Every structure is written in structure tokens, then in C-alpha cells.
Amino acid sequence: MKKKILTAAALTFALGFGGAAQAAPAGDIPSRDFSFDGIFGTFDYASAQRGLQVLEQACMACHSMELVPFYTLEGIGYTEEEVLAIAEQYNVEDGPDDRGNMFERPGRATDTIPDPYPNEQAARAANQGAYPPDLSVITKAREGGPEYLYALLTGYTDPPPGVEVGGGLFWNEHYSGNQIAMPPPLTDGMVDYQDGTEATVSQMSHDVTMFLHFAAEPHMEARKRMGIKVILFLIVFTGLLYAVKRRIWQDLH
Numbered sequence: 001m002k003k004k005i006l007t008a009a010a011l012t013f014a015l016g017f018g019g020a021a022q023a024a025p026a027g028d029i030p031s032r033d034f035s036f037d038g039i040f041g042t043f044d045y046a047s048a049q050r051g052l053q054v055l056e057q058a059c060m061a062c063h064s065m066e067l068v069p070f071y072t073l074e075g076i077g078y079t080e081e082e083v084l085a086i087a088e089q090y091n092v093e094d095g096p097d098d099r100g101n102m103f104e105r106p107g108r109a110t111d112t113i114p115d116p117y118p119n120e121q122a123a124r125a126a127n128q129g130a131y132p133p134d135l136s137v138i139t140k141a142r143e144g145g146p147e148y149l150y151a152l153l154t155g156y157t158d159p160p161p162g163v164e165v166g167g168g169l170f171w172n173e174h175y176s177g178n179q180i181a182m183p184p185p186l187t188d189g190m191v192d193y194q195d196g197t198e199a200t201v202s203q204m205s206h207d208v209t210m211f212l213h214f215a216a217e218p219h220m221e222a223r224k225r226m227g228i229k230v231i232l233f234l235i236v237f238t239g240l241l242y243a244v245k246r247r248i249w250q251d252l253h
């Protein structure tokens with residue numbers, strides 16, 4: 001009896017703890033195809049570059065990207081010079097100088113996009129107490145990954161009839177609990193894509209998801225290439241071992 005109670009308590013604790021660590025998204029997440037799916041999947045560089053533009057213009061006013069230095073962008077087809085040009089558009093705080101003062105200088109390849117808020121309290125104060133999470137590894141940090149992110153960004157609708165949405169909150173079909181403090185961040189035509197792609201909410205959501213999944217796992221392509229090589233090697237090696245085994249045993253049979 002005592003054992004049963006203990007097991008039940010442990011289970012409740014484990015379930016409760018797991019639930020608190022990661023709230024499950026609401027409803028079924030619609031599946032969506034991305035170029036990086038599957039073992040041969042790669043990033044679509046043009047889409048990821050557009051996604052960076054969306055991120056800079058539509059997300060970075062509230063969110064940070066503290067784990068992604070500018071040089072990472074070489075992984076989606078930017079040259080070293082282009083990366084530097086992107087970094088230099090930002091003013092980054094540095095210091096202290098010889099007099100002990102902090103100062104601002106243009107960004108370098110080793111910097112990250114500067115945070116929008118000086119600290120968490122300031123971020124919460126500006127967002128009705130909610131904290132806009134850092135987006136560096138967001139596609140890895142949420143159940144449903146990239147598909148969830150796309151669903152979230154395209155999931156803003158009117159609430160069902162009779163449902164009252166809390167002050168400062170917005171109805172989202174895929175957010176856990178449906179009421180989110182993030183205002184719909186995208187509207188059609190919000191960014192001006194240089195390659196002529198039409199900037200619909202769906203397209204921008206796809207592109208920013210492509211970029212954020214790249215940011216979360218910049219070495220994915222190398223990892224997959226290595227995996228394929230290892231499997232090929234193992235197949236050849238198994239064949240070789242089998243041939244050697246037959247050779248050694250042939251006199252004994």
C-alpha cells in the first residue's frame with residue numbers, strides 16, 4: 001500500500017513537473033513541408049535570407065537572439081563581406097574604455113543582434129507582464145518544433161462566439177491556453193522582399209521559421225552529410241567483413 005502511494009506521488013510529481021516545463025500547444029498542429037525535412041533535407045537559403053529580414057523587421061523589437069552571432073549567417077549563403085555589412089547596421093554597446101565608460105560601436109561578425117530590452121523586468125513591463133522568449137533555439141524548445149512555430153504565427157483568429165479574451169491578450173488557435181500576450185506580429189505586405197516574393201503572412205511565417213530553424217541548428221546539413229557517410233561506410237564495411245569471414249572459414253567447411 002505504502003509503495004503504491006509513493007509510486008503515485010512520484011508519478012504525479014513527474015507529470016506535473018514535465019507539464020510545467022513545457023506547455024503542450026493547443027489543438028492539432030497542421031503538418032507542413034519544409035525543405036529541411038528528412039535525412040536528405042537542406043535549408044532553402046533564399047527563404048532563410050528572407051526570414052532574416054522578417055525577423056529583423058517584425059520580431060526583434062521584442063525578442064532577443066543571444067546565441068546567434070552574425071558570422072553564423074555564412075551558413076545560409078552570405079559572404080564574409082555581406083555578414084560584416086549586416087553586422088555594421090547595428091550599434092553594439094562595448095567597453096569599458098580607458099575612462100571606465102561604456103560606448104557604442106558598429107557591430108562585428110562576432111556580435112549578436114542587440115537585445116531590445118536591457119533586462120527581463122523591462123521586457124515584462126513593456127508586454128503586460130509576459131516575457132518574449134529568446135528566439136535563438138525556439139524551434140528546438142517547443143513541442144512541434146518548426147511546424148508549431150509556423151502554426152503559431154498563422155494561428156491568430158477571432159475567438160469562438162461567447163469567449164471573452166483577457167485584456168491585452170490575443171486569441172491564437174495553436175498557443176497553449178489560446179490566449180497569448182504577443183500581438184499578431186505579421187500582416188500581409190509588411191516587409192518588402194527584394195527578390196520579388198509576395199510577402200503574405202503565410203510566406204513570411206514560412207521564411208522566418210526557415211531562418212529560426214537554421215539558427216537553432218546551423219550545423220544540420222553537415223550533421224546529415226556525416227550521417228549518410230557513416231551509414232554508407234557501415235554498409236561497405238559489413239560487406240567486407242562478410243567476405244573476409246567466408247574466406248577464413250572456407251577451408252573449414
Ligand code: HEC
Nearest residue numbers: 058059061062127130131132133138142180181182185208
Ligand atoms: C510586440 C512585441 C512582440 C513582437 C513584435 C513579437 N513577439 Fe513573439 N512574443 C511576445 C510576447 C510578449 C510573448 C510571450 C507571450 C505570452 O507569454 O503570452 C511572445 C512569445 C513568442 C513565442 C513563444 C510562444 C510559446 O509557445 O511560448 C514565439 C515562438 C514568438 N513569440 C515568436 C515571434 C516571432 C517569430 C515574431 C516575429 C515574426 C514575434 N514573436 C514578434 C512579443 C512579441
